[in-house]
Structure formats: C-alpha cells, structure tokens
Amino acid sequence: MELDIYVVDAFTQQQFGGNSAAVVPLTHWLEPAVMQKIAAQNNLSETAFIKQRQRGQYEIRWFSPVTEIDFCGHATLASAYVIFNELGYQGSIEFITQEVGTLFVDQLDDGRIEMSFPNQCPEPLSEVPNALREGLSIAPKQVLRNRQAYFAVLASEEEVKHVRYNSGLLKQLAPYDVVVTAKGETADFVSRYFWPANGGDEDPVTGSIHSGLTPYWANELEQVNLRARQLSERGGELYCQLCAERVLVSGYGQLYLKGRLFIS
Known part of the structure; x- marks a missing residue:
C-alpha cells in the first residue's frame, strides 16, 4: 500500500519555525495500531490522518509518537494547508473529530488559515x-x-x-x-x-x-x-x-516535505 504524506510547519511564515506536523490523506481508515506506528516512525509531535466524507468535509484523527490525541490545533492547520494548497480545494472545510465536535476552517485573504474551535476556558x-x-x-x-x-x-x-x-x-x-x-x-x-x-x-x-x-x-x-x-x-x-462559544485561532503554514509511504 502506498500513501501520500506531507509535512507542514504550522503557525509560522519561516521554514524550520513553528510546529511540524505530518498529514496523511486516506481513502479508508487504517487500523489504529498501524496509524500509531506511522506516527512513531515520523517522530513529529503529531501526525494527522484525514479521510474525505464529501467535498469540503473530512474526518480527522491525530497521533503523537506515543498515543492518539483528542485534539490538536497545529496538525489541523497543517491538514487544511494540504487540502487548500496541495489538493486544490477552495472553500470552507469541516473536520469531523471523535472528541471535540466539528472544527470549521477557512483560508483568509492574506493566506492565514483560520480554525474555529470550541471555547475551552479553564x-x-x-x-x-x-x-x-x-x-x-x-x-x-x-x-x-x-x-x-x-x-x-x-x-x-x-x-x-x-x-x-x-x-x-x-x-x-x-x-x-x-x-x-x-x-x-x-x-x-x-x-x-x-x-x-x-x-x-x-x-x-x-x-x-x-x-x-x-x-x-x-x-x-x-x-x-x-x-x-x-x-x-x-x-x-x-x-x-473570542466569539462567545467558539474561539478562532489562525496562523500561517509552510510546506516542508511531500512524498510517499510504503506500508506492507
């Protein structure tokens, strides 16, 4: 099995700044153990796996090198960057998550990627x-x-x-x-x-x-x-x-790598 992979530096306008995330688009979900092994091999703070449901709507899951994560912002930004700039989609994105509901993402006129998160005030x-x-x-x-x-x-x-x-x-x-x-x-x-x-x-x-x-x-x-x-x-x-029950968080992304994974 061959899979595309992208690495994006998130929340920065400078390459080698911000936080790097890998993004792996899927046509069907892999076994969680396989996704965990890919994330461990990547050894970045997060690897995001995205699967399209319909145009502009994706399921998303995030894995650190050691465990699946409930909620990750920089890998969401990296995933949106890939969808906007590498997969050619223009418009609003809905990311369906397992734990924090739907995340809404847009690309602003200045290139920033804006994400709508639930308000999680401490x-x-x-x-x-x-x-x-x-x-x-x-x-x-x-x-x-x-x-x-x-x-x-x-x-x-x-x-x-x-x-x-x-x-x-x-x-x-x-x-x-x-x-x-x-x-x-x-x-x-x-x-x-x-x-x-x-x-x-x-x-x-x-x-x-x-x-x-x-x-x-x-x-x-x-x-x-x-x-x-x-x-x-x-x-x-x-x-x-701050927008009442939602929080808008935006930043820039920089593409670092795109390639192929070979999974036996």
Missing part, C-alpha cells in the same frame, strides 16, 4: 497538585485547568521564557498536560507547553491550548482580539479571537 483550582507545584522552577500566581491541561499563570514573559520543568513530575499529572502563560511584552500573551504524559517534553506550538488561553486572556485583558506567541525554541505566532 476553571480555577482550589488545590494545586504537588507534582505541578514541584515540577516547575517558578511558582505560578494562579493555577487553572480545562479538559486538556493545567494552566500555570506566571508573573511575566521573562518568567515564561526562563521557567524550567521536571518531566518526571509533570508526567504524574496524566492525562493532563501543562501550559505556562503570562501577559506578553512582544504579544498580548505568551505561553510554553509541556506534555511529557502524552507525547514529549516541550511542544513547539500548541494550537489547541489556545481554545483555553484565548478566553482566559480575553477576560484578563478585556479584549476579544489577541495576538499570541509561543516561546519555544522554534517559536510560533497565533492570531486569536
């Missing part, structure tokens, strides 16, 4: 787990959580840049990941994302977590249009908008 915690408290080198001033991650709010962009983390301790927070965030100096807000329980140590750019960061910072900063930066080594830029 809730404050009254009790902070010891693994989180001891797993970060800087104590957060507030901790919240949504269905995806713990949100550790720090005092400044400098603290977000320089905070260190203990992967072994943060892994104890499974199934939750950890995002550290602060009001930004170079953007409206900044973040870094650690996910040792579900795929790796630090994720370069995490689109999905901005479905929670956006409503949090929209409330804190009293504005609904926000520009965000993820302060990983590769870095990424995201444009966010």
Whole structure:
C-alpha cells in the first residue's frame, strides 16, 4: 500500500519555525495500531490522518509518537494547508473529530488559515497538585485547568521564557498536560507547553491550548482580539479571537516535505 504524506510547519511564515506536523490523506481508515506506528516512525509531535466524507468535509484523527490525541490545533492547520494548497480545494472545510465536535476552517485573504474551535476556558483550582507545584522552577500566581491541561499563570514573559520543568513530575499529572502563560511584552500573551504524559517534553506550538488561553486572556485583558506567541525554541505566532462559544485561532503554514509511504 502506498500513501501520500506531507509535512507542514504550522503557525509560522519561516521554514524550520513553528510546529511540524505530518498529514496523511486516506481513502479508508487504517487500523489504529498501524496509524500509531506511522506516527512513531515520523517522530513529529503529531501526525494527522484525514479521510474525505464529501467535498469540503473530512474526518480527522491525530497521533503523537506515543498515543492518539483528542485534539490538536497545529496538525489541523497543517491538514487544511494540504487540502487548500496541495489538493486544490477552495472553500470552507469541516473536520469531523471523535472528541471535540466539528472544527470549521477557512483560508483568509492574506493566506492565514483560520480554525474555529470550541471555547475551552479553564476553571480555577482550589488545590494545586504537588507534582505541578514541584515540577516547575517558578511558582505560578494562579493555577487553572480545562479538559486538556493545567494552566500555570506566571508573573511575566521573562518568567515564561526562563521557567524550567521536571518531566518526571509533570508526567504524574496524566492525562493532563501543562501550559505556562503570562501577559506578553512582544504579544498580548505568551505561553510554553509541556506534555511529557502524552507525547514529549516541550511542544513547539500548541494550537489547541489556545481554545483555553484565548478566553482566559480575553477576560484578563478585556479584549476579544489577541495576538499570541509561543516561546519555544522554534517559536510560533497565533492570531486569536473570542466569539462567545467558539474561539478562532489562525496562523500561517509552510510546506516542508511531500512524498510517499510504503506500508506492507
């Protein structure tokens, strides 16, 4: 069996920036174990598998090198980039997911890909787990959580840049990941994302977590249009908008690779 594969750098206008995702279009679903092996072999933070239902409508599933993921933003952007720019489709896309409903995606006039996510605003915690408290080198001033991650709010962009983390301790927070965030100096807000329980140590750019960061910072900063930066080594830029029960997250993509997979 031969399959097409694409690798796209998401949330960046610079090649070798942002977060890389593989995209594998399918005509029928493979066994989950096979998709997991492909994702492990790719060894990128995510591999997205997409299967067309009808024109403009696709089922999508995401796999990290170690497990299937409920929700991934940057691999959704990469998948839409492939559909728009490599498969020749123009118009709105609906991605049907197993866990977070339907994701709506459009390509804007400036080339950005805009994704409509469910609003996943985090809730404050009254009790902070010891693994989180001891797993970060800087104590957060507030901790919240949504269905995806713990949100550790720090005092400044400098603290977000320089905070260190203990992967072994943060892994104890499974199934939750950890995002550290602060009001930004170079953007409206900044973040870094650690996910040792579900795929790796630090994720370069995490689109999905901005479905929670956006409503949090929209409330804190009293504005609904926000520009965000993820302060990983590769870095990424995201444009966010709060729209009641939905969150719009957009960014650019850069094609890095296209080729063929040979599966026996």
